[in-house]
Amino acid sequence: QVQLVESGGGVVQPGRSLRLSCAASGFTFSTYYMYWVRQAPGKGLEWVAVIRYDGSDKYYAEALKGRFTIFRDNSKNTLYLQMNSLRAEDTAVYFCARRLDNGSGRYLDYWGQGTLVTASS
């Protein structure tokens, strides 16, 4: 069965870096676009970044450009999010999600359980 398992969250001082991982299993990882979505405490869902199945194209939420980098290692079935210069407002649960495209639409059909990142001194 499809599984996405995030890791790497934790408490980090503002200005420091953190790398999140998302281990995928149960499907052919290298053929899917993958997303990071975050949710600040008590807030809604916010799209963070997306990467093409082969890693050749990447897109970021405007406010995060230059600080966050999405990448993947298809040989390890793992998605990553490198977060630099973290700010208090980056505190959130970070989810990875798989995108599915079919004749009826484009959507995120499987999500990980999320990993909490807290940027605080």
Added chain:
Amino acid sequence: DIPVTQSPSSLSASVGDRVTITCRTSQNIYGYLNWYQQKPGKAPKLLIYGASSLQSGVPSRFSGSGSGTDFTLTISSLQPEDFATYYCQQSYSTPIFTFGPGTKVVI
């Protein structure tokens, strides 16, 4: 990015009620609209994709409709397990998917 709005932001309902949540976009997104349910401490769960297609395993009391800029999620008879927050998401401006602000359904 295509802004997405939802209404209401929250609603109070009882078991057995018919519930309707509306999602609106600022430009035509045809049928590229998805609905997710999220319970506290859990990941979002896909309910409806392509505006009206029911995701496998989702109860038939959930339905979606609409096209263009106006969309609706309907729960025909609210069950205790349906108390949650519901988000719509546009996927027209691929690969950038933007979410609505959410609608919290409370008892």
